Amino acid sequence: MPRLVTLYSLQWGDLSLENVCAKAKEFGYDGLELGLPDHLDVRQTDPEYYKGIKDLLGKNGLQLHTISSHLVGQAVCDRIDERHKGILPAYIWGDGDPEGVRQRAAEELILTAKAARSLGVNTVVGFTGSPIWHLLYSFPPVTGSMIDDGYKEFARRFIPILDEFEKLDVRFALEVHPTEIAFDTFSARKALEAVDHHPAFGFNYDPSHMGYQGVDYVDFIYQFPDRIFHVHMKDVYWSDTPKQVGVFGGHVPFGDPRRYWNFRSVGRGKINFEEIIRALNAIGYQGPLSIEWEDSAMDREHGARESCEFIKRIDFQMSKHAFDAFFAK
Template sequence: MKTIKGPAVFLAQFAGSEAPFNTLDGMCQWASELGYKGIQIPTWESGLIDIEKAAESQMYCDELKGKVNSYGLEITELSTHLQGQLVAVNPAYDVMFDGFAPEQFKNNPKARTEWAIDFVKKSGTASSRLGLKSHASFSGALLWHTVYPWPQRPNGLVDLGFKELAKRWLPILNHFDEQGVDICYELHPGEDLHDGVSFERFLEATGNHKRANILYDPSHFVLQQLDYLTFIDYYHERIKAFHVKDAEFNTSGKQGVYGGYSDWKERAGRFRSLGDGQVDFSGIFSKLTTYGCDVWAVMEWECCIKSSNQGAREGAPFIQKHIIEAAERSFDDFAGGETDEKLLKGILGI
């Protein structure tokens, strides 16, 4: 067994244009004062990290890491959720996802994809220079628009979709392997990797690549009505990152898991601040600890009701309360000592 590290916080939902959220120093001081011990850094926030410099300069990475450490914090992972999304975009989503790309790559899907692949690779190099072992990302999606198919999917479409997805990610996975870093895909509706079955299809298409792993976030499984505890039994060996995010699913006679195009607060399934939803975090922390998952417990705050300030204040103590100090010995190990075969035979009467 292994004690989960934390509490930590994903900075993406808090970064902004006003102090203290517009600089790394400001966010580090803010997180430290709230009781967090780690930060997950979104790479698209250039005020927090310059990936071009981080990929080229060990000195820059040492200074960045030293700055974070000076506040009593550690960097848990870097995140390329937005850039990872751009590795694979179905043309139906080009206009909306262009907003995640630099201006010079908009209206040019091929160039946008090439830029995204290069950026994620550089983030892998940066992760290695920072001494990190895991990296958070999205898979992107070529098939999502067919997830509930009508008209029916033509035979072979899913296989071809995962073959193409693997083709785009394999150079990245191989680069991360050279850097000694795992890519942890957040399994998320809207991505081609959104549940266990889709993750297995991707693994198969990549030849069970050892760097293809999972960022476990139970909130997305609540919204899909997936058994998020049994999921850990199946995939614990691939869980290398952990978002602590709450959610709820309220049964309704008017809408289900698809949400009926409602705003977040009107949906049957919606994200909540930690402790306000239905996720069994005691069960999750118990399973992850039992299986020895070497992860940081990173709060990702997304709530349609509670303010981000309150959510951030409550997050660190909530996570700390759930972290289990892994047992170093069995509670009933009264006998102990070496195996005495003669004694054992006497007990059995043989």
């Protein structure tokens, strides 16, 4: 059986969950990846609330295997400033005191694991933020101890969260992404080591965030075969010629044609999805392929529909035998 193709609902947060379900069904998706906080309130404790969500998805023929908390997770380890006020619920932001924001975000992640359990879901995708992202470019010179201290802070804040996830038999899948504690293969390995290979910690694989950096995004799958907990299908285009704005993205918005790279609808960028499918087959990944649709230059309904069709067309299962196995008589 081919893998499920699901739609991540975060980019559809302006619509009700009922509307998103109806559109996902119309576009041909097999399920949803529910994005917080727009389509799920993890503060709810009434079992009927979670039953209502499952019934709604079931009515539309949609499955649920993952919920995601990117925006709240970002605040757990970040250097908090006014940017976070724009992405966090008011009850997380509170008075804006940085440590208070981080503590409330951590508590919300634990509630997210409990909500996942109530929904029968065992994977939460999200961000961690990073206390050392601002040290990415080493000038003024950054010492090794400064980086090590950042990973220690990440571990101090996240291991208690992961312990609670483990108690609930729920996994946390960090989306490897710029501004997070892990943004390429090297930093992903350091993050895994920092939490002592905690069984509840792994990765949400999204090739788009590595491709434009020049990171071997297919090799990443082979490097962490037992830690790929979830997969985002997202495409990105980067230029073959010099542009006005380089790989860091500059101070221009997504979609600006002066940028070296921009996200694109799946199949319209430079990501080699054929090799990704083969690598996922090789490591035995059978979870959903979730479309995180982002393309500033395209109507999102057109893009969501064509992305679903594209992934369903290229996905295939690994052969159970070598092609030449029947040559021998």
